[in-house]
Amino acid sequence: MISEKPQRKAMAEKVPATPMLDQLESGPWPSFVSGLKRLANAHDKPYAGMMKGLLGQLEYSYETKRGFWKGGTIGVIGYGGGIIPRFTELRDEQGKPLFPEAAEFHTLRVMPAPGMHYTTDVLRKICDAWEKHGSGLIAFHGQSGDFMLQGCASGSVQPCFDEFNEMGFDLGGAGPAVRTSMSCVGHARCEHSCYDEARAHKQIINAFLDDMHRPALPYKFKFKFSGCPNDCMNAIQRADMAMIGIWRDSIRVDQDEVVKFVRSNGRQNVIDNVVTRCPTRSVSLNDDDTITIDNRNCVRCMHCINAMTKALRTGTDRGVTILLGGKRTLKIGDLFGTVIVPFMKLETDEDFAKFQELCQRIIEFFAENALEHERTGEMIERIGFANFLAGIGLEVDPRMVLHPRTNPYVRTDGWDDEVKKWKERQEASR
Numbered sequence: 001m002i003s004e005k006p007q008r009k010a011m012a013e014k015v016p017a018t019p020m021l022d023q024l025e026s027g028p029w030p031s032f033v034s035g036l037k038r039l040a041n042a043h044d045k046p047y048a049g050m051m052k053g054l055l056g057q058l059e060y061s062y063e064t065k066r067g068f069w070k071g072g073t074i075g076v077i078g079y080g081g082g083i084i085p086r087f088t089e090l091r092d093e094q095g096k097p098l099f100p101e102a103a104e105f106h107t108l109r110v111m112p113a114p115g116m117h118y119t120t121d122v123l124r125k126i127c128d129a130w131e132k133h134g135s136g137l138i139a140f141h142g143q144s145g146d147f148m149l150q151g152c153a154s155g156s157v158q159p160c161f162d163e164f165n166e167m168g169f170d171l172g173g174a175g176p177a178v179r180t181s182m183s184c185v186g187h188a189r190c191e192h193s194c195y196d197e198a199r200a201h202k203q204i205i206n207a208f209l210d211d212m213h214r215p216a217l218p219y220k221f222k223f224k225f226s227g228c229p230n231d232c233m234n235a236i237q238r239a240d241m242a243m244i245g246i247w248r249d250s251i252r253v254d255q256d257e258v259v260k261f262v263r264s265n266g267r268q269n270v271i272d273n274v275v276t277r278c279p280t281r282s283v284s285l286n287d288d289d290t291i292t293i294d295n296r297n298c299v300r301c302m303h304c305i306n307a308m309t310k311a312l313r314t315g316t317d318r319g320v321t322i323l324l325g326g327k328r329t330l331k332i333g334d335l336f337g338t339v340i341v342p343f344m345k346l347e348t349d350e351d352f353a354k355f356q357e358l359c360q361r362i363i364e365f366f367a368e369n370a371l372e373h374e375r376t377g378e379m380i381e382r383i384g385f386a387n388f389l390a391g392i393g394l395e396v397d398p399r400m401v402l403h404p405r406t407n408p409y410v411r412t413d414g415w416d417d418e419v420k421k422w423k424e425r426q427e428a429s430r
Helices: 019-025 032-040 048-064 120-133 154-166 197-207 209-213 255-265 267-275 303-307 349-369 376-383 385-392 415-429
Strands: 106-111 137-139 147-152 223-226 241-247 283-285 291-293 318-324 338-344
Touching (some): 019 032, 032 048, 106 154, 120 154, 147 154, 197 209, 197 223, 197 241, 197 349, 255 267, 267 303, 318 349, 338 349, 338 385, 349 385, 376 385
Parallel strands (some): 223 241
Antiparallel strands (some): 106 147, 241 318, 283 291, 318 338
16 A cells, blocks of 8 residues: 655646656657657546646656566457556555556557558557547557557457457467567668568568467567668567578679779779778779679678678579577577578568468467476577477578687588488488
């Protein structure tokens, strides 16, 4: 039970004093506090009272250095996930909420289209619907992939969802489920795109939609689709299964554009900012202001292509590299994804069917072998990478690199026997 302070009374009538929050507006950068105050001062809007209550509770948390939100159960018909419930714990001596307007402040996670494409008409409809049912506070987009409708009372959750569902939107993942995926703009307008990210994204989400709506996994599982090694979706470090567009032939070079670039920027500038920054020293500048690229040693880092976009382009033999196990800190610290498929074509219906089947095997293995509250990366660390590959039916490949070797000495005894075993497995699989 939290005792009510005298200055906390009559919060509905005016925006509360927030000296602690005000300090967050004093710096040189925009503050979320200013946005909350703007919504709270919109007296003609139905959400103004909720935002006043939110400011009051947030100020109280800053004063006491404690959080006062608790979870619970809230949902819509037919869905087990997609809504994050938040109920206030702040109560007065009579047990009534200290800030009643914000006693319930639930978040709806709404799935956007692949590539996060919206029309202006759709954006207006989103804002109108949310002003009617919620707080007016929207987050576009976090690492979750969803756009977040933050601040909704329990009685408004179902009608709010119904209105968004009629627009064509669906709730995203929450809980131990397949989470909302993310894909870059890719094929729609990016010249670096190496596969159809939107198609891959849509196909996988449709295939695992039931696993998003009805959480039944040990913990969350997230797909992300980046069209090239620039990885604009942060897939390698923030996705359990990351698809990174890649090419396996040579970088395309327009030497005329190279010469223009060199003579416009200067040879020394190109040497300092392109040639010497190649991690494998695969780029060299010739005397006639053209360049030579050692494609056998190129690691597809994209730096030279980003720096000389008109002059250099990705190759034409394109596909994806698939990595598994990336995540932020949980039990064993941050993990980058580990390569499980060095290269896979994604062009034909057969390619996409093969890709979906691999995803299915991985999800099923994760569901059967992971511990509760354990991500894929942690599962692989616990059971061993070789056991994981055997479980999903993939052969070991030298390009499945966790980190570069630190010991130059390699034992070769027994290699002949291992080669024979590998050939036998290859013959048996044909």
